[in-house]
Amino acid sequence: MPKTVGIILVGNEILSGKIVDANAAYLCRELRELGVDVRRISVIPDEVTIIAEEVRAFSRAFDIVFTSGGVGPTHDDVTIEGVARAMDVPVVRHPTLVGLLERYYTGAPTEAALRMAEVPEGAELVAGSLRFPTVLMRNVYVLPGVPEIFRQKFDALRERFRDRPFYLKCVFVRIGEGTLAAHLNDLLADFPELLLGSYPELSNPEYRVKVTLESRDDAYLGSALERLLARLPPDAIVTVT
């Protein structure tokens, strides 16, 4: 069974429109490329009880969970506590992380900085090639909100998520969805396992709708594409990629 993923963004700054998410967008693209199915993204405020509730629900519902944001030394960094509450464990200081912080800061780290050594009890540290490892609590990877570090940390882990790949074909058509719909319904009747999307484009003069066909089975995808192309009026097709 291919793995399912849920992503939780802890982000007042996203909800209040101050910044636009980059991390879930990055993760969705990378995970798809790895053959992993992202089932849900949730953007929630920096509040411990909400984080705990969402992490608990996601951890049960999906094989793998990523959180982004709320990790650091300031008052609004409460993700670790949220994950700990979700798992009914206390927050503890991890000696390995304390050691890393002591080497990073010249002199002893402040009490605030030492919050970055905190983990839910029982958490693992993963991805040893980076200076600061990622906290993994059961199936929940706790990643930071700063995009540069988020990517570094995910990239250091990415191969552990690789699964059976998706194959994708795109058909661009110059007919509208109103007439296209019947063709797509017929196609799905014959290829019920096909992942089929239909995306109208208003501002592109070249085509009106982008149709996406996807499957983990390349031969099945090929047959479905052939069937669609045979069924569409020839002058409706702009290009296939």
Next chain:
Amino acid sequence: MPKTVGIILVGNEILSGKIVDANAAYLCRELRELGVDVRRISVIPDEVTIIAEEVRAFSRAFDIVFTSGGVGPTHDDVTIEGVARAMDVPVVRHPTLVGLLERYYTGAPTEAALRMAEVPEGAELVAGSLRFPTVLMRNVYVLPGVPEIFRQKFDALRERFRDRPFYLKCVFVRIGEGTLAAHLNDLLADFPELLLGSYPELSNPEYRVKVTLESRDDAYLGSALERLLARLPPDAIVTVT
């Protein structure tokens, strides 16, 4: 009491990394500007049962809900059915929408196109200045996924959401979060109602952290800002905006 908002994006294309959301990002920025508090964003697949469950939960939890996507004539457009199930009502054809579609299409609309006349029973149509109104079912506004139309429709409605404004001040500092944290904690002890954010920036040579102070009370915000500036070491402050 200021109004709370939840946003549901119905979007396989977002979860599968094919497109990056623009609509929730737009809505968060606009609503903040209007003084409205977005409390949660959820990105879910184009699946009726999941949409129904999420709409039901959001409709209860928040004053106003926006959905984006899954509206149109093709097989993957199941948001209307999801909203109807969430409210335990059937889907019906709205005569006003049928009339609009008949005028839009030359000749009678296809059966598929007529799906765009479907609404949950009991829904209102709002924003008469646009050719196609928006479907409002109780507190749930059903908006399309195509960004150009999404914005048109929201912009036609935006004034009905206006609330008491937020005031925002940003302080850019050249000290790290490890030393900044204690100052922010002290500030919150004196100004517990302050909305205070701390955002480290790795790649900006000008400053290390952006601190955001926000309140609906301009005088309270002014006092909090004054306190923070008095407390920070003077050479820590890069600029205030």
